[in-house]
Amino acid sequence: MLLALEKLLVLQHCDQQIRDVVLTLEALPREKESCDRDASRAAQRLDAAQAQRRELEKELKKLDGDILSKKEQIARYKTQQLETRKNEEYAALRHEVEVAEKVIAEIEERQLVLMEKGEALTQDLETAQAAHDVEMKRIGKILSTLDGRRENLSQRREELQQQRPRLCEGIEEDLLERYDRLFKSKEGNAIVAIENNVCMGCHMKVTTQTVLAARAEKEMINCSQCGRILYNDEDELVLQKK
Numbered sequence: 001m002l003l004a005l006e007k008l009l010v011l012q013h014c015d016q017q018i019r020d021v022v023l024t025l026e027a028l029p030r031e032k033e034s035c036d037r038d039a040s041r042a043a044q045r046l047d048a049a050q051a052q053r054r055e056l057e058k059e060l061k062k063l064d065g066d067i068l069s070k071k072e073q074i075a076r077y078k079t080q081q082l083e084t085r086k087n088e089e090y091a092a093l094r095h096e097v098e099v100a101e102k103v104i105a106e107i108e109e110r111q112l113v114l115m116e117k118g119e120a121l122t123q124d125l126e127t128a129q130a131a132h133d134v135e136m137k138r139i140g141k142i143l144s145t146l147d148g149r150r151e152n153l154s155q156r157r158e159e160l161q162q163q164r165p166r167l168c169e170g171i172e173e174d175l176l177e178r179y180d181r182l183f184k185s186k187e188g189n190a191i192v193a194i195e196n197n198v199c200m201g202c203h204m205k206v207t208t209q210t211v212l213a214a215r216a217e218k219e220m221i222n223c224s225q226c227g228r229i230l231y232n233d234e235d236e237l238v239l240q241k242k
């Protein structure tokens with residue numbers, strides 16, 4: 001294999017690692033945002049369950065108050081009954097008492113229905129609370145690793161970037177520029193193998209002439225479709241054994 005090509009492949013391996021590290025680093029804030037969104041959704045679900053429960057308790061309390069005021073009304077009617085001497089008025093008051101007692105019975109029935117509903121809501125709330133706790137634990141775990149991961153990745157990036165100038169040594173400037181441009185435009189794949197007469201970058205068949213030229217190892221060969229620098233896949237095996 002051409003020495004320059006071999007050097008470029010080693011450089012590309014380093015650059016690909018840098019690229020992966022950078023992409024992972026760039027994804028970390030999005031991961032945090034996604035965690036924050038999940039956390040707020042979990043909180044909202046719990047809030048909704050709590051609000052329903054509170055609403056029901058409020059209504060039950062109000063009904064208690066309604067019963068109390070009806071009972072006070074009845075007491076007043078009974079006092080008035082004791083005070084009156086007129087039979088008609090006495091009968092009218094007795095009727096009022098009966099009406100009020102009926103209202104109380106209705107309210108108590110409504111309370112029973114609500115209490116049953118309350119039991120179901122309590123169950124819902126417990127389920128929501130448990131789901132919330134599980135979700136927050138999961139999110140907490142991810143968030144707690146983010147800083148550590150960022151630090152490790154930054155350190156790795158720095159190490160790789162420190163290696164890079166040494167790997168560039170001995171590569172002609174023009175070639176290096178060409179490689180850099182390709183690496184950027186081809187998303188980290190500037191130099192690719194020819195396998196079974198196919199360019200492993202664009203997966204198009206290359207000409208026999210290109211295959212032979214790559215095997216001859218006299219000059220840098222580019223894929224005529226995608227422009228990537230090509231090497232013979234048999235050379236890869238040689239390279240791996242080194």
Ligand SMILES: [Zn+2]
Nearest residue numbers: 199202223226
């Ligand atoms: Zn190609």
